[in-house]
Amino acid sequence: xxxxxxCFKKSLWVFHLSAGSCNNCxxxxxxxxxxxxxxxxxxxxxxxxxxxxxxxxxxxxxxxxTKPRVLEIYEQAPKPIVVIAIGAxxxxxxxxxxxxxxxxxxxxxxxxxAYIPGCPPKPEAxxxxxxxxxxxxxxx
Amino acid sequence: xxxxxxxxIGPYHPLLEEPEFFKLYCxxxxxxxxxxxxGYNHRGIEKICESKTxxxxxxVVERICGICSTSHPFxxxxxxxxxxxVDIPVRxxxxxxxxxxxxRVHSHLLWVGLAGHFLGYNTxxxxxxxxxxxxxxxxxxxxxxxxxxxxxxxGGVRRDVDADKAAKLLQVLDDVKKKTNxxxxxxxxxPVFHARLKGVGVLTPKDIxxxxxxxxxxxxxxxxxxxxxxxxxxxYEMLNWxxxxxxxxxxxxxxxxxxxxxxxxxxxxxxxxxxxxKEKEGDIKVKVKDIPPGIGIGHAEAPRGEVFHFVKSDxxxxxxxxxxxxxxxxxxxxxxxxxxxxxxxxxxxxxxAVDPCYCCTERMTQVYDYNTRKRxxxxxxxxxxxxxxxxDIRDKLNLSSSTDQTWKV
Amino acid sequence: MNIExxxxxxxxxxxxxxxxxxxxxxxxxxxxxxxxxxxxxxxxFTGLQYRYIIVSAMDSKDGFELIYHFSDDRTxxxxxxxxxxxxxxxxxxxxxxxxxxIEWIEREIMDILGVKFIDHPKPNRFLFAEDWPENEYPxxxxxxxxxx
Numbered sequence: 001x002x003x004x005x006x007c008f009k010k011s012l013w014v015f016h017l018s019a020g021s022c023n024n025c026x027x028x029x030x031x032x033x034x035x036x037x038x039x040x041x042x043x044x045x046x047x048x049x050x051x052x053x054x055x056x057x058x059x060x061x062x063x064x065x066t067k068p069r070v071l072e073i074y075e076q077a078p079k080p081i082v083v084i085a086i087g088a089x090x091x092x093x094x095x096x097x098x099x100x101x102x103x104x105x106x107x108x109x110x111x112x113x114a115y116i117p118g119c120p121p122k123p124e125a126x127x128x129x130x131x132x133x134x135x136x137x138x139x140x
Numbered sequence: 141x142x143x144x145x146x147x148x149i150g151p152y153h154p155l156l157e158e159p160e161f162f163k164l165y166c167x168x169x170x171x172x173x174x175x176x177x178x179g180y181n182h183r184g185i186e187k188i189c190e191s192k193t194x195x196x197x198x199x200v201v202e203r204i205c206g207i208c209s210t211s212h213p214f215x216x217x218x219x220x221x222x223x224x225x226v227d228i229p230v231r232x233x234x235x236x237x238x239x240x241x242x243x244r245v246h247s248h249l250l251w252v253g254l255a256g257h258f259l260g261y262n263t264x265x266x267x268x269x270x271x272x273x274x275x276x277x278x279x280x281x282x283x284x285x286x287x288x289x290x291x292x293x294x295g296g297v298r299r300d301v302d303a304d305k306a307a308k309l310l311q312v313l314d315d316v317k318k319k320t321n322x323x324x325x326x327x328x329x330x331p332v333f334h335a336r337l338k339g340v341g342v343l344t345p346k347d348i349x350x351x352x353x354x355x356x357x358x359x360x361x362x363x364x365x366x367x368x369x370x371x372x373x374x375x376y377e378m379l380n381w382x383x384x385x386x387x388x389x390x391x392x393x394x395x396x397x398x399x400x401x402x403x404x405x406x407x408x409x410x411x412x413x414x415x416x417x418k419e420k421e422g423d424i425k426v427k428v429k430d431i432p433p434g435i436g437i438g439h440a441e442a443p444r445g446e447v448f449h450f451v452k453s454d455x456x457x458x459x460x461x462x463x464x465x466x467x468x469x470x471x472x473x474x475x476x477x478x479x480x481x482x483x484x485x486x487x488x489x490x491x492x493a494v495d496p497c498y499c500c501t502e503r504m505t506q507v508y509d510y511n512t513r514k515r516x517x518x519x520x521x522x523x524x525x526x527x528x529x530x531x532d533i534r535d536k537l538n539l540s541s542s543t544d545q546t547w548k549v
Numbered sequence: 550m551n552i553e554x555x556x557x558x559x560x561x562x563x564x565x566x567x568x569x570x571x572x573x574x575x576x577x578x579x580x581x582x583x584x585x586x587x588x589x590x591x592x593x594f595t596g597l598q599y600r601y602i603i604v605s606a607m608d609s610k611d612g613f614e615l616i617y618h619f620s621d622d623r624t625x626x627x628x629x630x631x632x633x634x635x636x637x638x639x640x641x642x643x644x645x646x647x648x649x650x651i652e653w654i655e656r657e658i659m660d661i662l663g664v665k666f667i668d669h670p671k672p673n674r675f676l677f678a679e680d681w682p683e684n685e686y687p688x689x690x691x692x693x694x695x696x697x
């Protein structure tokens with residue numbers, strides 16, 4: 001296991017970016033912080049700047065107006081960074097795929113490591129998705 | 141005038157067409173002007189609705205906003221059902237009201253938590269969100285999902301609330317009511333909350349009329365409007381309840397209105413469940429064959445205010461035009477009145493006070509102004525400022541500290 | 550509220566209105582020529598203290614249809630003003646001088662339909678990205694756009 005992989009083992013810092021979502025996934029992410037799920041016991045926490053992040057969570061469809069901002073935030077992030085698409089919208093466009101303001105699924109804009117589908121995914125699903133991803137990365 | 145500083149709030153905001161990026165122009169600590177930029181979250185929902193059938197539109201509009209995912213279908217149902225003039229069964233009306241009021245409970249609890257967080261009371265944040273969880277569990281039991289309930293359809297609702305679920309819901313409500321009372325006591329009697337929120341971000345009734353603001357924002361300024369009473373829909377005519385108003389128009393009044401509305405909502409659900417016993421189980425839908433040409437205008441009271449839907453039908457199976465107005469569309473411009481002249485640390489809570497689905501604050505990103513190279517604060521610093529001011533007040537009042545300053549978003 | 554009487558008095562006050570009809574329960578739609586908009590808005594919003602709701606705009610066969618919605622919260626009636634703008638010259642006076650909150654929706658209609666609001670205090674782009682093409686309006690009907 002290299003040093004960089006080791007860094008992803010514990011206490012991930014998460015930056016949350018909503019490209020153009022309906023709020024549901026965002027609230028469910030915040031829900032993870034509160035007493036029932038309490039991800040902070042794993043050392044994970046939401047942080048205010050992407051420059052400190054290990055994980056970038058993206059929710060919502062990427063609209064034409066947010067596309068340059070998403071790219072810029074990805075540029076600013078320290079590499080390696082794990083990008084997780086949360087919900088149906090960043091994965092495929094979901095119900096908004098036919099919109100004139102839709103700039104394409106997230107993986108057409110920035111590289112994505114994991115997809116957690118659902119509208120919205122339950123907090124348990126998000127936890128399980130992150131754990132699955134970390135396990136898969138460990139095996140590499 | 142001294143050096144002007146720009147403080148950005150934004151850019152993302154998750155309601156329909158109203159994600160925004162506020163720029164506060166500050167002179168020292170005082171906000172002297174503000175500017176907004178929108179469209180980050182514009183998803184073209186009105187256009188998408190025109191390509192769906194009348195039935196399918198329900199599932200599009202509930203994805204306008206995750207927290208209001210009953211209010212939009214509610215208003216849309218009112219609009220569409222008014223075209224052929226459908227009268228839905230009483231049981232369906234009651235179920236609709238139950239879901240609508242449950243949503244108000246979870247939304248107001250969410251707001252109380254976030255407002256507490258902005259002021260540096262993370263205990264309130266954790267508590268309120270913890271008490272919100274059983275409500276979401278009830279949603280899962282009744283509708284099958286924690287959010288995006290897919291309960292409504294033209295002519296009624298899709299799932300029934302049977303006796304088992306009703307009993308369970310009553311139990312949860314009793315518990316939530318106890319916790320709410322405790323929360324109200326904790327917030328209303330706290331000297332720091334009084335010192336921090338009274339007289340901040342005041343909106344006069346004239347401001348409310350000028351901007352067309354609605355919901356708790358208007359009611360806290362003494363403007364007595366509530367669509368549930370003024371233009372009754374669903375089961376609200378059958379229930380015994382009152383509209384909560386306050387006179388002051390400051391942020392404390394807004395918190396007061398929301399907290400007391402929680403109790404009203406809980407009582408409304410209890411009454412609905414009582415009335416539900418008299419209606420035959422399973423009678424939840426009437427068949428609506430087609431929507432004739434015509435115009436349907438429907439509105440409903442969401443947790444944040446009036447949701448307005450305009451539907452035009454030409455007799456085919458999808459709307460020709462569907463116009464949606466969410467409450468924040470008229471509530472958000474009131475920031476111009478509530479923030480200018482105040483301090484930066486008050487701006488965070490003044491903007492949060494109208495409840496513009498403020499969980500999006502967590503998504504504020506640092507933005508660089510390349511042209512002017514002005515100093516810019518980011519979201520975390522802004523919230524910190526707000527929390528620091530609370531701490532100062534607390535020190536003045538000689539109270540012990542409970543703020544966890546290291547906890548940030 | 551006696552709506553027949555209301556319509557009668559309203560027609561006396563503004564004889565130029567084209568038609569006033571009750572479209573649904575508690576919904577009144579008044580069809581007016583462009584020139585009357587300012588007077589009626591002033592009468593409803595400032596005089597009768599109706600609450601401004603929103604403006605719906607659509608592209609219909611005869612022109613761009615603008616519908617100004619107001620609400621009388623004392624009775625629960627939603628009052629709407631319906632006016633038609635020609636396809637060739639979609640221009641209308643901005644109502645921002647009377648209704649402060651109308652600023653956003655007017656900018657939005659400028660973006661989605663290309664209707665021009667004269668004397669708008671801030672006629673900038675509202676919804677779309679910086680690189681959105683200049684003369685493309687998503688809510689205009691496609692067929693007619695190609696005709697031009």
